[in-house]
Amino acid sequence: MIGLYNVSAGYGKAEVIHDMTFEIKENGVYVILGKNGAGKTTTLRVIAGILPVIKGRVIRKGSVGYLSHSFALPNEMTVREALNFFSKVLGGDPDRVIEEFKLSELLDKKIADLSQGQKKRVAIAKLFLKDHEVYLFDEPTENLDPVIASEIRSMITSLSKHKTVIYTSHNLYEARDIGNYVILIDNGRLALYKPISEIKTKEYVVGIRASEDLSKVLDGHYQGEYFIVTLNDPSEVNNIVLELTKRNVKIFEIKEMKNPLEDLLK
CATH class of the missing domain: 1.10.8 (Helicase, Ruva Protein; domain 3)
Structure with missing residues (x-):
């Protein structure tokens, strides 16, 4: 069980998150979603117990494993x-x-x-060396090959059947792919907390860089080096990854060309 109650926290005198309240009581994947600088990492550090709160209280039950942006690995070792x-x-x-x-x-x-x-x-x-009740992941697929990123998300989804996973991302596609709930943060404040199944967007536009001409495989058009595809739902990206992988097309990058979070924040 994780609970934040009227929590404000930050660095020095600079408050980053403000009066945040939410509870997590069931196993599953909870995606903390928000633009860069919204307060996602700060929220995760508060949950991990690394960052003390300025006010409010935090309840955490069970051991917590935390993967931060910092790799915390000894460079001189193999x-x-x-x-x-x-x-x-x-x-x-x-x-x-x-x-x-x-x-x-x-x-x-x-x-x-x-x-x-x-x-x-x-x-x-x-992080997976030790078994925990709660796992915290701060954008774990950043800088990973899309195929490996998909494998990591599959592993996290499997893990969440028996554990609580809290996962930060600025990518709605990732939230759709693995999440059970979305905790949306905007300018340090809780803007939305609901099941991912209730999240709707008008359209989802992605750009794909790959080893082959995607116009022969997908509906869309090229914009510079990116092949642009407009989808009805972020979950359709995973189908594209599977199809291209099946055809032995190497995917270099998939990125959101429009920020779908704007729709959620309206």
């Missing part, structure tokens, strides 16, 4: 050494997460030599 080290400190089986996150090819590489996406995979694997 991936193998780092996972073995954290397993001794935190517990857990490093071989299990190595297999789950497909890290075998990275084991003898130093953390410092990894790409941002590879570091993210190792950081997520570190």
Whole structure:
């Protein structure tokens, strides 16, 4: 159980979130959604107990695992050494997460030599070494290949059947893909908290960069290097990823070309 009651918090004298109140009582994925700078990370840090509140109170029951923007990995160690080290400190089986996150090819590489996406995979694997009741993810698929990102979301969805997952994103597609509930934050205030099934948008426009000419596969048009597709619902993006993967098309990037959060905030 997680509860925030009239919570305000920030850094120094600068208040970032204001009078925030919500409760989470059931397992599932709760997506904290908002534009950059809305207060998503601050809210997550309050829930994790890392950031003290200025006023209000926080209730958390059960152990909490937190994946922050900071990878918190020792740059001088290899991936193998780092996972073995954290397993001794935190517990857990490093071989299990190595297999789950497909890290075998990275084991003898130093953390410092990894790409941002590879570091993210190792950081997520570190989080999964230990079993928690509540998992906090701060934009875990940022800088990841879309296919790997989809795999991470599938794993988190599976995890949420028995755990509480709180997941920050500025991407409505991600919220649709994995979320049970949306907690929408606007300028540090709670703007909306409801089941994802009740979230409606007028249209959803995405741009896709890929290894092949997508006009032969999808309905849409090119705008610079992005192939533009207009969808009725963000959940349709996952079908596109599956179709392109089936055709062996490598996806470099999928991005929102219009911000659908504007519709939710009206």
